Amino acid sequence: MIKFSRLAAAILLSIGMNTISCADEPRPTPSATVFEGTIDSDMPRFENRLETEHFVLKWTNKSNHPPDNIKDPEITRETAEYLEQAWAKYTELFARCPYTAPGKYKIEVVFRDMDCYGVADPPDGPIQLSAGVWNDPKNNGVRRSTSAHELFHKLQYAYGFKTKWNLEKPYRWFTEGTAAWAEVYVWGRVSRAEKVDELFKDTSMDLHEAEDTAMPFWIYFVRGNHEHPNNQLMRKFFEACERLQDENLALNEVIKETYGSVDDFFKAFARDRKRGFWTGPCEAPYKCILGPDGKDIVTEVKDYQRKRSGS
Numbered sequence: 436m437i438k439f440s441r442l443a444a445a446i447l448l449s450i451g452m453n454t455i456s457c458a459d460e461p462r463p464t465p466s467a468t469v470f471e472g473t474i475d476s477d478m479p480r481f482e483n484r485l486e487t488e489h490f491v492l493k494w495t496n497k498s499n500h501p502p503d504n505i506k507d508p509e510i511t512r513e514t515a516e517y518l519e520q521a522w523a524k525y526t527e528l529f530a531r532c533p534y535t536a537p538g539k540y541k542i543e544v545v546f547r548d549m550d551c552y553g554v555a556d557p558p559d560g561p562i563q564l565s566a567g568v569w570n571d572p573k574n575n576g577v578r579r580s581t582s583a584h585e586l587f588h589k590l591q592y593a594y595g596f597k598t599k600w601n602l603e604k605p606y607r608w609f610t611e612g613t614a615a616w617a618e619v620y621v622w623g624r625v626s627r628a629e630k631v632d633e634l635f636k637d638t639s640m641d642l643h644e645a646e647d648t649a650m651p652f653w654i655y656f657v658r659g660n661h662e663h664p665n666n667q668l669m670r671k672f673f674e675a676c677e678r679l680q681d682e683n684l685a686l687n688e689v690i691k692e693t694y695g696s697v698d699d700f701f702k703a704f705a706r707d708r709k710r711g712f713w714t715g716p717c718e719a720p721y722k723c724i725l726g727p728d729g730k731d732i733v734t735e736v737k738d739y740q741r742k743r744s745g746s
């Protein structure tokens with residue numbers, strides 16, 4: 436990976452990259468790929484600290500690299516609440532705590548200048564959140580979704596992913612897809628609209644080549660497009676992942692047990708993806724999913740499907 440100095444990155448950043456895609460949020464633009472090096476660069480010094488039941492948040496407003504600064508400490512207090520709420524929802528459904536580094540009982544969360552919304556990699560490292568994205572009042576919805584998303588990666592690590600076993604590519608349809616599902620599970624919204632609509636717009640896209648845009652598949656898996664979702668299937672699936680150390684074998688096992696034929700399940704998904712994925716009125720959480728701008732994306736998806744089946 437090519438390393439860029441922070442100064443060079445800052446200069447390049449100032450040349451008009453305001454919608455920056457993430458190392459963690461996939462689909463990087465060519466420029467974002469260039470910036471991957473900044474993830475590993477030195478941390479700023481954090482003079483501020485907020486400790487909650489499960490998290491230690493750290494930030495600065497005195498960095499000699501000003502884009503690191505968090506101007507309003509209220510933003511970090513609010514984020515601490517978002518993280519605690521996501522923690523509560525995950526531990527309730529999964530009966531397991533997100534992964535913490537050996538000897539640590541809380542997850543460190545830092546705010547800094549970076550080329551993406553957030554990162555939760557490597558497992559023993561802190562959750563890193565973008566100071567620039569967090570400072571922008573327009574991104575209120577993104578703060579919620581991204582906090583839940585990054586914490587879900589820590590939950591994946593608690594099932595051994597990257598801590599006891601690694602996956603073979605392509606696996607981001609699983610790791611990013613389920614983290615995007617978690618955004619919807621916790622908040623009924625996503626940080627980028629593509630996570631909901633791309634799979635329906637591009638119906639020939641290979642599910643396994645998708646990344647966080649595979650998200651609707653995971654809604655389908657827990658029957659989130661029906662009246663009575665079964666979120667417990669996600670827990671079953673992660674327990675099977677831990678046991679089998681293979682997401683495909685684990686998924687097949689749970690599908691077989693729950694729905695019968697694995698082939699038929701994938702065929703039905705391919706068919707429903709083209710027409711009538713969601714039916715019925717808009718109800719939280721899965722029948723109404725807000726994008727970063729607060730608009731419901733499910734309505735938009737239903738419109739495509741109606742037009743497509745009408746033509």
Ligand SMILES: [Zn+2]
Binds near residue numbers: 588
């Ligand atoms: Zn992610």
